[in-house]
Amino acid sequence: MGCCEVLLKALPRNGQEKVMSLFALVDCNNFYVSCERVFAPHLNHKPVVVLSNNDGCIVARSNEAKALGIQMGAPFYKNKRLIEKQRVRVFSSNYQLYADMSDRVMQAVARHSPNMEVYSIDEAFVDLTGISDPMLWATDLRRKIRQWTGIPVSIGIAPTKTLSKVANQIAKKHTGVFQMDAQSGILQYFPVEEVWGVGRKTAQKLQMMGIRTAKDLQAANPRWIRSFLGVVGERMVHELYGRACLSLEGEVNKKNMVSSRAFGKKLTMLEDIECALSSHIQKVCAKMRAQKGCAQGMMVFLQTNAFSKTDPQYRASRVIGFEGPLSDTVTMIKRGKAILHDLYRLGYAYHKCGVMLLDILPKSQVQLDGLVMVGNDQLMSLMDQVNHHMGPGALFFAATGVQARWQTRCTLRSDRYTTQWAELLQVG
DNA sequence: TCTGGGGTCCTAGGACCC
DNA sequence: TCTGGGGTCCTAGGACCC
Numbered sequence: 001m002g003c004c005e006v007l008l009k010a011l012p013r014n015g016q017e018k019v020m021s022l023f024a025l026v027d028c029n030n031f032y033v034s035c036e037r038v039f040a041p042h043l044n045h046k047p048v049v050v051l052s053n054n055d056g057c058i059v060a061r062s063n064e065a066k067a068l069g070i071q072m073g074a075p076f077y078k079n080k081r082l083i084e085k086q087r088v089r090v091f092s093s094n095y096q097l098y099a100d101m102s103d104r105v106m107q108a109v110a111r112h113s114p115n116m117e118v119y120s121i122d123e124a125f126v127d128l129t130g131i132s133d134p135m136l137w138a139t140d141l142r143r144k145i146r147q148w149t150g151i152p153v154s155i156g157i158a159p160t161k162t163l164s165k166v167a168n169q170i171a172k173k174h175t176g177v178f179q180m181d182a183q184s185g186i187l188q189y190f191p192v193e194e195v196w197g198v199g200r201k202t203a204q205k206l207q208m209m210g211i212r213t214a215k216d217l218q219a220a221n222p223r224w225i226r227s228f229l230g231v232v233g234e235r236m237v238h239e240l241y242g243r244a245c246l247s248l249e250g251e252v253n254k255k256n257m258v259s260s261r262a263f264g265k266k267l268t269m270l271e272d273i274e275c276a277l278s279s280h281i282q283k284v285c286a287k288m289r290a291q292k293g294c295a296q297g298m299m300v301f302l303q304t305n306a307f308s309k310t311d312p313q314y315r316a317s318r319v320i321g322f323e324g325p326l327s328d329t330v331t332m333i334k335r336g337k338a339i340l341h342d343l344y345r346l347g348y349a350y351h352k353c354g355v356m357l358l359d360i361l362p363k364s365q366v367q368l369d370g371l372v373m374v375g376n377d378q379l380m381s382l383m384d385q386v387n388h389h390m391g392p393g394a395l396f397f398a399a400t401g402v403q404a405r406w407q408t409r410c411t412l413r414s415d416r417y418t419t420q421w422a423e424l425l426q427v428g
Numbered sequence: 429t430c431t432g433g434g435g436t437c438c439t440a441g442g443a444c445c446c
Numbered sequence: 447t448c449t450g451g452g453g454t455c456c457t458a459g460g461a462c463c464c
Binding site (some may be wrong): 074231409 | 447454
């Protein structure tokens with residue numbers, strides 16, 4: 001498909017009246033912080049932040065923390081003094097909790113929506129075409145999500161996905177639900193760098209062209225924008241104008257899947273790195289099997305800390321193809337370790353390793369194509385079932401190690417209230 | 429060996445998002 | 447001392463073919 005078709009597939013044909021499209025964006029407010037507050041209500045109205053893996057960066061902030069000037073993505077250590085002084089409550093990431101809470105919110109949205117797309121862990125688009133009273137629909141949904149899950153959400157409603165993102169930001173600052181159309185005067189006050197799809201580089205280019213607000217971009221000639229921002233830019237102009245170029249996306253099967261992580265501390269011994277890599281392979285294989293996929297190859301990488309100004313630097317990676325489609329963790333760990341042995345060099349302080357599964361096929365297609373799966377599938381499916389029942393990590397491979405010297409830092413993590421029996425919330 | 433246009437497929441890298 | 451991890455989409459350019 002050429003780029004014009006990609007761009008225009010959703011545009012109305014000449015002379016044809018198209019039914020006005022209408023989208024809602026349901027977005028959880030400060031999602032990770034809100035998850036923590038559900039189980040610790042005394043944190044309401046207090047400044048709270050949540051950190052990334054390894055307690056490296058700040059990835060979620062309550063409104064109170066934002067008001068203190070704490071920036072999204074800022075390194076934790078650079079804000080430590082401010083955080084202590086202002087008594088900001090700090091949490092390590094608790095992804096089991098956030099993923100489970102996200103499921104609950106998405107199920108609530110699904111119950112009330114004709115057609116939805118889960119866009120990220122804390123956002124969903126809904127196609128509202130045909131809903132008679134969108135504001136009533138949104139107000140009702142917002143109340144129910146709050147009641148059923150404890151999570152506050154904001155809902156923006158508009159004729160295109162891009163405009164619904166704008167509407168959502170307005171909703172966040174005011175009453176929680178906001179509807180607008182392309183003629184809305186608000187676009188005049190909406191900075192262009194906050195438009196969905198405009199990042200740092202694009203914002204700079206637009207500024208140089210004198211485009212400062214969403215209104216300016218909306219009024220620009222799409223062809224001209226295309227000449228320096230490509231089809232992505234042209235699409236943004238149309239979307240801001242109220243012509244929907246983006247529709248709801250169905251569930252996509254991923255073609256590649258990654259698991260990687262910085263170690264909790266520098267590692268020099270091959271055996272420790274083997275455990276870390278095995279653990280990544282175990283994790284990403286389970287994720288791929290949940291999608292009913294199998295991989296045709298893998299990439300393993302190993303690297304030192306690029307931020308370090310004193311450590312000698314080394315980074316290496318290798319790709320291999322399998323003899324047939326594979327989803328068996330046992331075989332995968334063997335192959336991954338073999339690569340690691342080749343990549344490893346003595347004398348470096350390693351910082352991170354990871355694995356990517358490549359060219360993933362649906363298992364259904366493997367059978368159709370007459371390809372032959374390798375590895376023990378029954379054992380894997382049994383293991384997945386047990387872990388689903390008993391909680392993640394109930395069964396694991398010895399190759400991942402039991403001491404976990406490489407384990408990430410997460411000393412400030414709250415309990416995994418909803419996924420681990422031993423960590424249920426205690427009352428009284 | 430050089431001449432030319434038109435096409436496909438693949439890969440690397442940039443930009444962006446959450 | 448301490449700077450996340452997992453993705454998507456698009457484009458340009460190279461290899462190859464006729």
